[in-house]
Amino acid sequence: MFYFNKELVLQSIDDIANVEFNSTPYKNEKDLLSYFLLLSRMGINKYNAKTIKDVFIDDELFITTLYELSGVFDVNENIKKKGSLFFTTFFHKKVKSTKYTFEDKSFYNPGTEFYRLKGRMSDTIDNSISNYILDPKIIDTKTYYTFKKNVEDIVVSQYNKKFSLASVLIWIYRNRAFEREITFFELKDLFADEYNISPEQINKLYKIEQATFIFDRSPVLAFDIREYLSINNNVEISSGEEQDSIINTIPITQERIKNITGVTMNKEILVSLIRKYKQAIITGVPGTGKSYMIEGLSEEFEIKKVQFHQNYTYQEFILGKTIKDGNVEYEKGIFLDFLINKVIPNETTDYLFVIDEINRGNTSAIFGELLHALDRDKPIELANGDILDLPKNLFIVGSMNSADRSIALVDYAIRRRFIFIELDPDYNLLDTISKFNDNPLLGSFLLKINTSIERVLGNKDFCLGHSYFISDKSNYDSIDIYEIIQYKIIPILYEYVQGDSERIREILTNEIVNAQPDELEGAIVGYLENDNN
Numbered sequence: 411m412f413y414f415n416k417e418l419v420l421q422s423i424d425d426i427a428n429v430e431f432n433s434t435p436y437k438n439e440k441d442l443l444s445y446f447l448l449l450s451r452m453g454i455n456k457y458n459a460k461t462i463k464d465v466f467i468d469d470e471l472f473i474t475t476l477y478e479l480s481g482v483f484d485v486n487e488n489i490k491k492k493g494s495l496f497f498t499t500f501f502h503k504k505v506k507s508t509k510y511t512f513e514d515k516s517f518y519n520p521g522t523e524f525y526r527l528k529g530r531m532s533d534t535i536d537n538s539i540s541n542y543i544l545d546p547k548i549i550d551t552k553t554y555y556t557f558k559k560n561v562e563d564i565v566v567s568q569y570n571k572k573f574s575l576a577s578v579l580i581w582i583y584r585n586r587a588f589e590r591e592i593t594f595f596e597l598k599d600l601f602a603d604e605y606n607i608s609p610e611q612i613n614k615l616y617k618i619e620q621a622t623f624i625f626d627r628s629p630v631l632a633f634d635i636r637e638y639l640s641i642n643n644n645v646e647i648s649s650g651e652e653q654d655s656i657i658n659t660i661p662i663t664q665e666r667i668k669n670i671t672g673v674t675m676n677k678e679i680l681v682s683l684i685r686k687y688k689q690a691i692i693t694g695v696p697g698t699g700k701s702y703m704i705e706g707l708s709e710e711f712e713i714k715k716v717q718f719h720q721n722y723t724y725q726e727f728i729l730g731k732t733i734k735d736g737n738v739e740y741e742k743g744i745f746l747d748f749l750i751n752k753v754i755p756n757e758t759t760d761y762l763f764v765i766d767e768i769n770r771g772n773t774s775a776i777f778g779e780l781l782h783a784l785d786r787d788k789p790i791e792l793a794n795g796d797i798l799d800l801p802k803n804l805f806i807v808g809s810m811n812s813a814d815r816s817i818a819l820v821d822y823a824i825r826r827r828f829i830f831i832e833l834d835p836d837y838n839l840l841d842t843i844s845k846f847n848d849n850p851l852l853g854s855f856l857l858k859i860n861t862s863i864e865r866v867l868g869n870k871d872f873c874l875g876h877s878y879f880i881s882d883k884s885n886y887d888s889i890d891i892y893e894i895i896q897y898k899i900i901p902i903l904y905e906y907v908q909g910d911s912e913r914i915r916e917i918l919t920n921e922i923v924n925a926q927p928d929e930l931e932g933a934i935v936g937y938l939e940n941d942n943n
Contacts, residue, residue: 411587411588411589411627411661412587412588412589412590412591412592412625412626412627413585413586413587413588413625413626413627413628413629413630414580414583414584414623414624414625414626414629414630415623415624415625415626415630416626416630416631416634417624418580418623418624419580419581419584419630419635420630420634420635420638421577422574422576422577422578422580422581422584423497423500423503423581423635423638423639424503425574425577426497426498426500426501426573426574426577426578426581427500427501427502427503428501428571429498429501429569429570429571429572429573430501430569430570431498431501431568431569431570432567432568432569432570439538439539439542439568440498440499440568441496441498441499441518442498442539442542442543442564442565442568443498443565443568443569443573443615444479444480444496444497444498445534445535445539445543446543446557446561446565446615447475447479447605447607448472448475448476448479448531449465449535449543449544449557450557450605450606450607451471451475451604451605451606452465452466452468452471452472452475453465453606454544454555454556454557455556455557455606456556456557456558456559456561457556458556459547459549459554459555459556460554460555460556461552461553461554461555462532462535462536462553462555463532465535465555466528466531466532469528469656470656470657470658471658472528472531473525473528473656473657474656474657474658476494476524476527476531477657478582478583478585479496479497479582480494480495480496480497480518481493481494481524481632481657482494482495482632482635482636482639482641482645483524483632483645483647484585484631484632484633485585485655485657485659486655487632487647488647488648489523489524489525489645489646489647490523490524490646490647490648491520491521491522491523491524491646492517492520492641492644492645492646493517493523493524493645493646494517494518494519494524494527495516495517495518495639495641496518497578497581497582498569498573499516500639502516503639503640517644518530518531519534520644525656536553540555542564543557543558543561543564543565544556544557544558545557545558545559562611562614562615563614565615566614566615571617572615572616572617573615573616573617574616574617574619574621575598575612575616575617575618575619576594576619576621578616579594579597579598579601580623582601583597583601583662584629584630584635585629585630585659586659586661586662587629587659587661587662588625588661588662589661589662589663589664590664591623591625592623592662592667593623593838593841593842594621594622594623594838594841594853594854595837595838595841595853595857596667596838597623598612600662600666600667613861613864613865617939618854618857618858618861618938619854619858619938619939621854622850675703675831675833677703677706677707677710680692680703680707680831681707681710683829683831684707684762684805684807685805687828687829688786688800688804688805688806689784689805689806689807689827689828689829690806690807690808690828690829690830690831691768691807691808691809691810691828691829691830691831692704692807692808692809692810692831692833693809693810693811693812693830693831693832693833694811694812694832694833694834694875695811695812695813695834695835695870695871695872695873695874695875696811696813696874696875696902697835697874697875697876697877697878698833698834698835698836698875698876698877699833699875699876699877699880700809700811700833701766701809702877703833704764704807704809707762707807710760710762711760711761711762711805712759712760712761712762713761713762713763713764714744714748714752714761714762714763714764715763715764715765715766716744716745716763716764716765716766717765717766717767718765718766718767718768718769718770718771718773718776719767719770719771720770720771720772722770722771722772722776723775723776724743724775724776724777724778725741725743726743726744726776727743727744727745727746727776727777727778727780728743728745728746728776728777728778728779728780728792728798729741729742729743729746729778729792729793729794729796730743740793740794742796745763745780746792746796746798748761748763749798749800749804750796753801753803753804754801756803757801757802757803758803759803760803760805761803761804761805762805762806762807763804763805763806763807764806764807764808764809765806765807765808765809766808766809767809767810767811768808768809768810768824769808769810769811770810773824774823774824777824779792779798780798781823781824781827782798783798783799783800784800784806784827785827786800787799806828808828812832812871813871813872813873813906833875835856835857835860835873835874835875835876836876837853837854837856837857837876838853839853839876839880840852840853840856840876840879840880841853841854843880843884844879844880844883844884844885844886845884845885845886846885846886846891846931846934847885847886847887847888847931848885849931851934851935851938852879852886853876854938855934855937855938856874856876856878856879858937858938859873859874859899859917859918860873860874862916862917862918863903863906863917866913866916866917867906867907867913867917872906874899874902878894878898878899879894888927888928888930888931889927891927891930891931891934892925892926892927892930895918895922895930899918900914900918900923903917903918918937919933919937919940921933921936921937922934922937
């Protein structure tokens with residue numbers, strides 16, 4: 411099993427401690443982010459109302475969550491009092507003034523034993539925290555709560571800057587075992603699932619930056635954490651006795667990670683989907699590898715490829731008329747000719763007909779009778795007497811760019827007859843195979859660009875894919891990245907914003923847009939660390 415390295419955990423504490431509360435440090439509001447996470451984990455959200463009793467009905471989940479957010483003891487230690495110190499209180503560690511040092515007031519309800527804190531927590535939420543982040547609703551004399559609509563803004567406003575997501579994740583999962591070394595993006599997805607937090611909420615609440623995790627074969631001890639925080643003399647632990655804990659520390663398996671993060675689309679999955687459903691459209695933002703994925707199918711199918719455009723016609727695709735020797739004759743279009751002269755005579759060979767940019771043509775007009783035949787086993791006669799009947803060894807794949815405004819023009823009849831396979835930007839893949847001056851920061855850089863695109867343009871379909879930073883090189887230098895930004899990324903953003911250069915600078919910042927190659931790495935690091943973009 412793998413655990414976060416001790417030095418990594420202690421570094422995360424230091425990083426968390428750099429975020430300070432904006433007001434009186436001993437009020438519960440200083441821990442609003444911690445309370446938000448706890449309530450979200452317990453099932454509170456903006457839409458489904460719950461009573462406090464319903465929120466805390468699962469003892470094991472409550473204790474486990476409270477431990478992950480605040481526990482300063484090992485699960486086998488017989489903890490008594492002062493065992494709950496939320497990470498949002500760590501800023502006390504950095505402040506020199508004696509009134510901010512780790513006194514008993516820094517702990518949550520220091521006079522109550524850790525395993526008896528549920529009642530205290532209920533009172534705190536009812537009497538204090540609800541005023542900040544919860545909306546009460548009275549139904550049949552009972553008070554039900556949901557999160558306030560702007561809960562993320564309220565939470566963020568309590569602190570002088572955003573917490574680093576990587577550091578918070580290291581703290582929360584400091585005692586969890588992993589079957590293998592997990593990546594930042596995998597843990598981000600796991601956290602989102604376990605704590606019921608959407609990607610949009612994560613982007614609003616946290617500073618998301620490049621992170622490389624270091625692992626050991628044994629977990630960091632709570633004693634070392636207490637020593638680092640200078641609270642060993644505060645926490646009450648009965649020596650010589652072990653605690654039978656209800657805290658869930660089940661290891662995180664490879665299967666669990668796979669189920670949470672989803673299966674990355676690959677050739678084997680794509681082939682199985684195409685064979686099962688016969689017709690598919692592969693879509694995604696620019697740079698997610700749609701063409702690359704299709705080209706990889708050549709080992710499974712014999713491929714015929716066409717590209718639609720605005721002037722593409724039924725006559726070119728299915729059947730047209732021509733004049734020969736003064737007579738009007740029918741002439742097979744590219745699809746019908748391929749079907750009759752290639753596919754049908756060779757029934758033991760699997761053929762893939764690929765339509766690139768399928769959304770750029772008037773699909774209903776181009777397909778004509780093919781729309782009926784796409785339902786399979788429904789032959790239809792054409793004007794020239796040929797029967798349009800799609801055999802079992804013919805498969806059809808279209809591709810389209812989800813950022814293309816013409817997607818809305820794709821006919822419903824086409825949508826009904828194709829499955830849609832969406833390829834997403836793969837940030838984890840980038841950090842695995844592409845480096846910038848030996849640093850694995852391109853995944854985080856692309857994620858930050860896409861987060862800024864969604865914020866500025868309000869549309870995730872304008873995001874960029876990982877292919878922008880993937881080539882035959884595994885380690886990019888400053889010239890490489892400079893050219894990618896200046897000659898690939900900025901031009902496509904220029905198209906999205908219709909020439910408004912100021913909006914491009916809102917997305918990338920002046921520093922990156924204006925950076926010379928030798929300044930670019932520093933500009934990117936600054937971009938990742940800046941909470942304002």
